[in-house]
Amino acid sequence: MIQVEGLIKDYGARRALHSISFDAKQGEIVGFLGPNGAGKTTTMRILTGYMPPTDGTATVAGYDVVEESIEVRRRVGYLPETVPLYPDMTAVEYLKFMADLRGIPQSKERAYETLEHVNLQDRANSYIGNFSKGMRQRVGLAQALIHRPEVLILDEPTIGLDPAQVVEMRNVIKEIGKDRTVLLSTHILSEAQNMCDRVLIINKGSIVAEDTPENLQSRLVGSQRVVLRVRGDTDGLSETVKKVKGTRSVEAKPDETIEFEFSSGQDVRPQVAKAVVQAGYELIEMRPIGLSLEEIFLELTRDNTPVKKVSRG
């Protein structure tokens, strides 16, 4: 659905994108992860036909973003980082205007319908100027959805929302992403981990890693560490764990828990659980404490990091 080949963008003398390439398939939610100023918004603006690239090609739904810009724009829904709203319009007037611009027949009905999608139907006739940040964000999303686009490009869709609104927004996007291609950018890692089928980590205008959130994690860390907790007495527990084949560096912690490691790709947790239970302990918790995506991210975007180790493959 989205295909990007060697995209370069210069702002004057400053190069914002250093030949980035990636693709996104239909029905995929792809996360664009990177610190501020990494080139996420620039890439999105090129894909939406807002600005042309300096070099390289990009096609969306089979249309070139430069040569067939209008066709691309017909098929893309875009939520920019600063949600572009007219405060003097009501939600439904605004969406009707957007629907008219896109040549949708019965634009008013479509506007109401789309407001329902984002759960704003009861505020349809309120002025956008009086909306809260979360509601504005939802109107912005509704605008991006008004023409039922094949591709959705969302620039920081959850920024500035409170935790409840973030959860709600994520659910809406996940729902949409079931049958559409979604490219979203974020600098919040848990979000990428949570919502995306695939994550592209971008830093200083280059893609430094690309994989599923899970794989990114296991590729960077060779092993996974697990913490284990039982009810009551822990005497002899570490010996029990050690005996299970594949466990390494078993440690009894002062807080009555046991930590152990195993190699990625060789998950011994079921065996450990079985052994512990068979030895008569009451197992109450077993949870991974491996590197979070956050740590990977910091690792990758730190200066002088040998990124080759986790480059695309």
Add this chain to the structure above:
Amino acid sequence: MRNIWTIAKREYDYYFITPIAYVVAFVLLGILGAYFAFIIVYFTQNSFQLNGNTPSMSDIAGLFAFLMVLAIPILTMRLVAEENRMGTIELLLTAPIKDFELIMGKWLGSFLFMLTLILVTLAYPIILNSLIDPHIDWGILASTYLGLILVAASLLSIGVGISAIFSNQIAALMGTFGVGLFLWWLVGIPANLITSTAGDIFQYLTMNGHVTSLIDGKINLSDISYFLSLIALGLFTGTTAVEMRRWR
């Protein structure tokens, strides 16, 4: 075409929800109304005959045209500059409309608003017609209004073009105001000083002269083409400014 209309309708409606448009309309129509009343009173005292003259619409139309030089920058300053400032331009530039359609729509919306005001002033000749004998020459009146409409259309086009360059409304206001005054008045000064071909060119560039001949009922192709050129220039400037914003 449909895209142009969608944008134009939005802008036209917007004028009716902002106080600034009402203030502009009120001041414009107020000044013209007062001036019209003075003329009527003045001529009434002289039994509608003054040195063999009857009152005509040309005085009022001349004043109206000049007032447009002052008022139109206020109506156009917002049009694109505000979109640039608020970031809503990103919405319009990623919608499936051409840059030219955007500018054309903005211009058309403001033009329809000015046209509404111009049509309101038709009350004056209708009143005047009932007071004077011989009655108003409707042919001359049509030419007068054609002149007013062309002045409005070209000043609005320049205003939209300049508004597209800036993301600050005041900059757009002063820019349009400056160009308007330059065309109306300043460019005429060298025309009076130079008597060569250059002087003729300056003379041609002066808006004042073209309006005056239309108001007096003389429809020349050169006058019409002058205004059409200004309209084209404004729309071209606006479209180019939007395109350059993309390339930045």
